[in-house]
Amino acid sequence: MAGSERRGPGRAARRATAWAVSESEPESEPEPRCPGAATPAGSPPTAGPAGRPRRRRRTPGEAAARRQEREALEKRQRREAAAAWRLLRPERCLRLMEVCADPGLLKDLGSDAWVKVLSSLDCKYSFEPQAIPCSITWRRNMPNALSTPDGPVVKTEEEKEVLVLVEPEDFLKRLFSLTQSFVNAPSASQPDLNQVLPLAGLEGSSTKTYSLAVVGLDAYRRNQEQGRQQALSPGKQSPSSQPGPELSMTEEEILEALVVLQLWGNIEVLFLDTWQEFGQHVSVLTKAIAKRPYKRQLESQELPFCAAGAWASGVRVEKDGTGLWQVWKRQIQQFNRVSPATAAAIAEAYPSPSLLLQAYEECSTEDEKRLLLSDIPVKSDVSGKDRRVGPDLSRRIYLFMVSTDPDLVLDLST
Structure with a gap:
């Protein structure tokens, strides 16, 4: 009994001391919860490692909604890519092209032949003034979006190819001036190609690819040679009938001038006999330009060397x-x-x-x-x-x- 009395006051004293310390000391911070412990409702999220707030876990409904949004976005992207790929197919890409020809190409009597070939193509064509007279350019009208309330939005892109028709007489004169310029100039200087195709004043000419087409050059030279022989015959010579110096150019000199055009100016010259051949050349060139995005897309894919079929x-x-x-x-x-x-x-x-x-x-x-x-x-x-x-x-x-x-x-x- 006495032992129990001795234990009782000591325990009471210790309890009083504990209460005294509790009342005198400030309240301590709450102990950190374990990672798996639940947070009471209405309390803010506790801080994680390095003081960063912990992420709130998504409910099954939110995760399903995000997954559906992601799947819908991927489906829409695939649908848009498939629609763009269908537009690039060879059977459809030609319909997006527009051939823009200068009205000066219609002055010749034989121009009806190449216009007839042009009208047989499955593409648009128009006659409007060009930066270079008697030239042909190409435009691509690409739909900008799949569908809009006001109809499809068309985006027009200018192609880099330019085809210039040059008359035989004018071509020989320009070629003769070119040969004289690089014959008289020092060997290290670049020949003046503006004498053949004036491009100095054209905006954006450096990004274009030019080619020349000459129709009936051989027939013109034969006619001029016959006229020169008749002019030199006795009793028929007159100063007005004397041919120009450009007709004295030989085949070798013409070929040398063409090489200069190809190497220095990247200008290709095509000689044609009839307007029908000119129309066929325009047709082939239009089809090649129309298929360019399709071929570029094929080359970007795996195994581009495989042929179709x-x-x-x-x-x-x-x-x-x-x-x-x-x-x-x-x-x-x-x-x-x-x-x-x-x-x-x-x-x-x-x-x-x-x-x-x-x-x-x-x-x-x-x-x-x-x-x-x-x-x-x-x-x-x-x-x-x-x-x-x-x-x-x-x-x-x-x-x-x-x-x-x-x-x-x-x-x-x-």
Whole structure:
């Protein structure tokens, strides 16, 4: 009993001391919660490591909504990319082109022929004054958006190609002036190409690619030569009938001037005989310009060297093995100077590579292996005469099938 009384006052004294300390000392900071502890409702998020506030966890509904937004954005981007790719297809890209021709091209009587060829194209064309007289430029009208309330927005892009038609007489005079300029000038100086095509005063001429077209140059020179001979005949010579010095240019001098235009000015000159050929050239050039974005898109993708068509798409091989023979035949056709008929003849004789290897193993000598395929007949649909594979191709296929040297040259003619 006495022991219990001694313990009681001591415990009470310690409790009083604790209360005294609690009342005299300021309140301490709350202990940090564990990472997994729950935060009371209505309290702000506690600070994480380095004093950064902890992220609030998303509810399942918010995560699903964000995922749906992301999927909708990706779907819209794929749809826009597919629509843009459809516009670049060869069968549709020509409809986006517009050929802009200078009205001066209609002055000649034979211009109806090339306008008729131009009207047969599946594209727009217009006649409006150009910066260079008698020239043709191209515009591409690309839709800017898939759909708008007021209709599709069209974005017009100027192409860099410019085709200039030059009369034969004017062309010879300009070419003669060019030859005189770089003959009389020092060899290190650049010839003045503005004498052939005045581009000094044109804005943005450095970003353009120019080409010249001359229609009927040979006929003009023949007519002028005949007129010169008639003028030199006795009793018919007159000062007004004397030809200009440009007609004295030889073929070599003209070719030298064309080389100067190509090297110094990157200007190509095309000589045509009729207006029909001029129209065909404009048609081919329009189609090539229209397909440029499509080809550029193909080159940016993987394996741009693959050609379009069935060869690029490959042969479909079914689970039952259908199509393996076509794959084997095309592999043989990859050899140099091997026609489809020759590859088909070898594939028919040995329908698989394993059968060909088995035939090589059955041969007794090395020469017999090399000449195993040489006597296989090949049917030719062109000449109608049967021929054979030959020893050279037979040797190359044998070395390809059995050799382990990666640097071995199969074709000795290369």
